[in-house]
Amino acid sequence: MTAVIGMTWKELLRKKVLLMTVLMTVLFLIVFWFIARTIGASEVDTSSPSAQLVEQYAHGAALLTLGFFFGSFILAFLVIFSSFSSISGEAETGIMQSMLTRPIPRWKWYMGRWLGYMLFGIVYALILYVSIIVIADIHANVPRSIAVHIQSYLLFALTVPILVTLSLLGSTSFSAIGNGVFMTMLYGAGWLGGMVEKVTSTLQMDPEVLKTLYNITGLISLIMPVDAIQRKMLALLLGLQDLAGMLDMSGSMTAGFGLGEIPSASFIVYAAIYTLLLLAWGIRRFYKRDF
Amino acid sequence: MTMTAIDIQNLTKEYSNGKGCRNVTITVGEGEAFGFLGPNGAGKSTLVKMLVGLIHPTDGEACLFGDPVGSLAARQHIGYLPELYRYQEWLTGQEVIQLHGRLCGMSKQEADARIPMLLERVGLGNRGKDRVKHYSKGMQQRLGLACALVNDPPILFLDEPSSALDPVGRMDVRRLLQELKQEGKTIFLNSHLLEEVETICDRIALLNNGVILRHGQVHEVLYAQTRWHFKIGGFTPDILPWLTETSGIPLQILQSGHPGTGAVTASDSLQDTVWLGAVIDNEEQVGFINTLIVNQGMTLYQVEPVRERLEEWFMEAVSGLSHRGEHE
Numbered sequence: 190m191t192a193v194i195g196m197t198w199k200e201l202l203r204k205k206v207l208l209m210t211v212l213m214t215v216l217f218l219i220v221f222w223f224i225a226r227t228i229g230a231s232e233v234d235t236s237s238p239s240a241q242l243v244e245q246y247a248h249g250a251a252l253l254t255l256g257f258f259f260g261s262f263i264l265a266f267l268v269i270f271s272s273f274s275s276i277s278g279e280a281e282t283g284i285m286q287s288m289l290t291r292p293i294p295r296w297k298w299y300m301g302r303w304l305g306y307m308l309f310g311i312v313y314a315l316i317l318y319v320s321i322i323v324i325a326d327i328h329a330n331v332p333r334s335i336a337v338h339i340q341s342y343l344l345f346a347l348t349v350p351i352l353v354t355l356s357l358l359g360s361t362s363f364s365a366i367g368n369g370v371f372m373t374m375l376y377g378a379g380w381l382g383g384m385v386e387k388v389t390s391t392l393q394m395d396p397e398v399l400k401t402l403y404n405i406t407g408l409i410s411l412i413m414p415v416d417a418i419q420r421k422m423l424a425l426l427l428g429l430q431d432l433a434g435m436l437d438m439s440g441s442m443t444a445g446f447g448l449g450e451i452p453s454a455s456f457i458v459y460a461a462i463y464t465l466l467l468l469a470w471g472i473r474r475f476y477k478r479d480f
Numbered sequence: 481m482t483m484t485a486i487d488i489q490n491l492t493k494e495y496s497n498g499k500g501c502r503n504v505t506i507t508v509g510e511g512e513a514f515g516f517l518g519p520n521g522a523g524k525s526t527l528v529k530m531l532v533g534l535i536h537p538t539d540g541e542a543c544l545f546g547d548p549v550g551s552l553a554a555r556q557h558i559g560y561l562p563e564l565y566r567y568q569e570w571l572t573g574q575e576v577i578q579l580h581g582r583l584c585g586m587s588k589q590e591a592d593a594r595i596p597m598l599l600e601r602v603g604l605g606n607r608g609k610d611r612v613k614h615y616s617k618g619m620q621q622r623l624g625l626a627c628a629l630v631n632d633p634p635i636l637f638l639d640e641p642s643s644a645l646d647p648v649g650r651m652d653v654r655r656l657l658q659e660l661k662q663e664g665k666t667i668f669l670n671s672h673l674l675e676e677v678e679t680i681c682d683r684i685a686l687l688n689n690g691v692i693l694r695h696g697q698v699h700e701v702l703y704a705q706t707r708w709h710f711k712i713g714g715f716t717p718d719i720l721p722w723l724t725e726t727s728g729i730p731l732q733i734l735q736s737g738h739p740g741t742g743a744v745t746a747s748d749s750l751q752d753t754v755w756l757g758a759v760i761d762n763e764e765q766v767g768f769i770n771t772l773i774v775n776q777g778m779t780l781y782q783v784e785p786v787r788e789r790l791e792e793w794f795m796e797a798v799s800g801l802s803h804r805g806e807h808e
């Protein structure tokens with residue numbers, strides 16, 4: 190399996206998708222630096238220590254929300270566009286045919302590819318996470334608790350195995366291009382569901398309409414839990430649940446950060462089980478498939 | 481007694497569109513070279529893919545040295561060059577071979593130790609450090625052969641191994657296959673290049689529309705009947721019945737075609753020169769006919785045995801039959 194993981198890493202390091210992602214990341218971090226500097230340089234209300242604290246917190250929170258909003262896009266771009274053609278694309282071009290005749294069980298091949306993409310994505314997520322935190326910390330106040338950062342990073346990185354698993358599963362069924370479209374649409378649907386939740390949480394709407402909308406967005410989150418996990422991660426990083434006891438967090442503040450409904454811890458457990466089930470399904474499909 | 485390397489019993493793969501192959505039964509002995517022929521779309525690649533574990537059969541069974549096809553043990557025995565050969569273009573040739581070696585359970589060092597020899601053997605020489613994206617189709621096919629040989633497998637499945645090669649490359653591959661055969665490898669060769677099959681294979685089978693139409697030893701196919709051609713000068717047509725009656729062998733004036741000399745009709749460029757043809761079992765009869773011709777005052781320019789070509793055997797076998805491939 191290590192040979193397959195190594196091959197996957199070589200593929201990622203040598204294909205243009207990584208170069209594109211690195212360029213996007215560098216460009217994003219430069220822009221983010223200037224945004225952070227601008228926000229950090231804005232005047233803070235010093236009329237009272239609590240107001241000053243809240244405003245400094247708001248600056249940091251806004252920066253982190255912005256940073257991770259785009260950071261998650263970049264991470265998703267890397268993961269989806271590096272893995273969407275891994276099975277069907279290689280079967281279409283003929284690369285797969287000579288490899289699968291080797292004495293390696295198909296599940297090991299599949300797991301090797303999965304681990305290769307997943308580990309690479311997790312390392313990239315770490316670089317991205319640290320970069321965003323460091324830039325935000327230079328220009329504003331960000332949480333310093335290592336435990337919070339570890340938990341937040343793990344949630345940020347959890348999107349990688351989810352996306353890799355869905356992408357590989359799709360690649361066992363759809364053509365390379367079809368899976369690329371499928372994954373982009375699915376990710377887009379997840380993001381749209383999150384946006385609908387954020388927008389509706391700030392609006393006064395008929396409860397029946399809200400219920401219907403939440404049902405739809407809830408269903409989307411179940412299929413593509415990435416956006417909901419990102420919200421959970423930001424809520425943890427910004428300590429929104431802890432602050433809820435001290436500050437009035439009913440609606441406006443959370444909505445101001447664009448977080449909407451924060452998923453519960455059970456949702457993370459669901460996402461983990463969902464990923465494992467999809468992984469098992471993908472392995473089964475790969476095992477049964479003719480090449 | 482030679483061991484059975486490939487044992488195929490009623491192997492079937494049926495697709496919803498009616499393609500695939502049905503009830504194929506073949507046994508190939510260890511060290512034997514087996515040629516698998518058939519028109520496009522006959523199901524040859526489907527059968528090979530079942531044997532190498534890429535396609536799950538719908539019925540029947542097959543074993544490689546006693547291990548069921550598709551099992552890890554069976555896959556330990558094989559090297560495979562697919563019909564559609566492509567390799568990771570972001571890797572170098574050496575890295576591709578090394579990867580195949582590692583997938584076969586070899587250590588990096590073991591694989592690396594074999595790479596120079598393999599590159600040399602398939603004619604890639606010092607191009608191993610180039611990325612595959614800079615390889616031509618022919619070079620990729622050679623690389624595919626190197627990958628197939630990396631674990632020194634006892635059985636080689638080669639699906640059109642020289643389809644992308646120029647004439648020199650084809651000769652190289654033919655020579656390589658002959659060497660491999662001499663080394664005792666079992667070769668299962670799918671090829672449209674019938675000369676290649678004739679040169680290398682001991683036995684052949686012809687698949688049409690998914691079923692085995694004919695099979696046999698190559699030498700039986702090629703030497704089932706020996707035709708002899710006689711080029712004669714000063715020939716007059718009324719001498720033919722006499723020749724036939726005296727020799728007891730039906731001779732005929734060739735009306736068209738003669739192997740190796742292009743189109744020949746009853747009358748050649750030389751005046752009163754013709755080619756006569758007859759099926760003759762032994763050379764003594766040939767000598768007798770030669771004597772009769774010379775004694776009648778005719779000039780005997782040339783006498784030669786003409787063996788049947790595999791191409792003729794193939795064409796004759798499939799003529800008049802429907803093919804579900806590109807001729808549909």
